[in-house]
Amino acid sequence: MHIAEIRERLRTAGAAPIHEQYLLREWSQGETFPSRRKPEEFLPRALRTILPQLKADLAALVALRSVHPSQDGSERLLLGLRDGQTIESVLLPREGLCVSTQVGCAVGCVFCMTGRSGLIRQIGSAEIVAQVVLGRQRRPVRRVVFMGMGEPAHNLDAVLEAIDLLGTGGAIGHKNLVFSTVGDLRVFERLPKSTVKPALALSLHTTDAALREQLLPRAPRITPENLVAMGDDYARRTGYPIQYQWTLLEGINDGPAELDGIVRLLKGRYAVLNLIPFNAIDELPFRRPTWERAREMARELHRRGVLTKLRQSAGQDVEGGCGQLRARSANRVAGPGAQSLSAIGTRAAGHAPGAADQAQR
Numbered sequence: 001m002h003i004a005e006i007r008e009r010l011r012t013a014g015a016a017p018i019h020e021q022y023l024l025r026e027w028s029q030g031e032t033f034p035s036r037r038k039p040e041e042f043l044p045r046a047l048r049t050i051l052p053q054l055k056a057d058l059a060a061l062v063a064l065r066s067v068h069p070s071q072d073g074s075e076r077l078l079l080g081l082r083d084g085q086t087i088e089s090v091l092l093p094r095e096g097l098c099v100s101t102q103v104g105c106a107v108g109c110v111f112c113m114t115g116r117s118g119l120i121r122q123i124g125s126a127e128i129v130a131q132v133v134l135g136r137q138r139r140p141v142r143r144v145v146f147m148g149m150g151e152p153a154h155n156l157d158a159v160l161e162a163i164d165l166l167g168t169g170g171a172i173g174h175k176n177l178v179f180s181t182v183g184d185l186r187v188f189e190r191l192p193k194s195t196v197k198p199a200l201a202l203s204l205h206t207t208d209a210a211l212r213e214q215l216l217p218r219a220p221r222i223t224p225e226n227l228v229a230m231g232d233d234y235a236r237r238t239g240y241p242i243q244y245q246w247t248l249l250e251g252i253n254d255g256p257a258e259l260d261g262i263v264r265l266l267k268g269r270y271a272v273l274n275l276i277p278f279n280a281i282d283e284l285p286f287r288r289p290t291w292e293r294a295r296e297m298a299r300e301l302h303r304r305g306v307l308t309k310l311r312q313s314a315g316q317d318v319e320g321g322c323g324q325l326r327a328r329s330a331n332r333v334a335g336p337g338a339q340s341l342s343a344i345g346t347r348a349a350g351h352a353p354g355a356a357d358q359a360q361r
């Protein structure tokens with residue numbers, strides 16, 4: 001479901017713009033409407049009559065299947081969609097939430113579990129916001145990163161519609177909405193024109209164009225140089241630094257030639273380079289470099305003028321790689337650290353009545 005369909009239902013029931021804004025704001029902020037903030041009489045009678053069904057439909061958009069708490073304070077959530085597909089969201093430390101934008105992904109990055117299935121289906125803008133609503137029933141959420149399953153550029157209308165609502169009614173600061181992409185011309189055209197301009201994370205991974213084509217086989221053929229030039233332009237327009245994502249693969253993109261390439265491309269830019277050691281996946285042949293090697297790379301890049309952060313992806317101990325939980329649930333095997341909803345007894349369990357049954361299977 002898309003947000004435009006919700007607006008249409010509200011308008012058909014006689015909602016004026018002020019009512020529409022109010023109801024969408026309450027929903028996206030995780031409040032039940034009508035809330036204590038406004039008396040129900042504030043809404044026209046015809047509109048009030050459709051609210052119970054609308055509430056039920058919105059609550060059913062994503063259902064919590066299982067929760068995987070990690071020692072780092074993150075919580076990976078396996079969510080069911082109405083057609084039975086599953087996706088992942090991750091509650092991050094410091095009030096962040098990572099959401100999925102597609103079921104599967106067509107880019108097919110060779111180190112990513114999600115890329116292995118190809119694209120299964122798009123996620124609607126309302127389903128994206130519903131992930132935030134569900135996350136907010138468990139913890140406060142003030143930062144939303146579009147770094148879960150899927151390539152946001154391949155579902156651009158829906159992702160921008162969700163970003164617009166989260167950044168206007170949803171009480172998320174614009175620079176706390178982080179659009180992560182392999183890079184696509186449509187992104188550089190559309191984002192600068194949108195009312196809510198998110199921060200941009202570019203998944204670069206290598207400065208060698210030929211290697212990038214191998215690692216990201218169906219990413220648009222934009223050279224690393226051009227990607228950085230377009231990133232720079234967006235950083236100037238928004239005033240936010242670009243985040244460059246670099247999944248560290250031992251023996252592939254962790255050598256001295258890449259360090260020289262990074263310095264050549266990123267030195268002096270308004271940017272942060274995030275080095276993220278590869279999150280091991282059984283089925284894949286890649287390895288992560290040692291933590292010591294990763295630290296050495298970060299130190300050298302820093303010394304040579306590139307602002308570099310070494311990061312662990314959240315939830316390492318609980319299938320931290322994007323798409324692993326979904327793959328495991330498709331094989332119907334419980335992951336490490338998984339808690340069924342009945343064991344946790346959260347408010348979110350109330351949000352998704354059918355989910356507890358499914359989690360216990």
Ligand SMILES: C[S@@+](CC[C@H](N)C(=O)[O-])C[C@H]1O[C@@H](n2cnc3c(N)ncnc32)[C@H](O)[C@@H]1O
Nearest residue numbers: 112147150151180181203245247278279321322
């Ligand atoms: C899952 S993608 C989703 C957003 C978008 N499709 C992209 O690639 O930027 C988010 C980030 O996860 C990283 N990633 C995917 N698989 C990984 C793995 N096994 N270990 C570490 N990072 C991984 C990607 O490189 C990317 O930077």
Ligand code: SF4
Nearest residue numbers: 105107109112115150
């Ligand atoms: S890393 Fe991103 S673009 Fe690549 S396959 Fe995974 S989700 Fe798709």
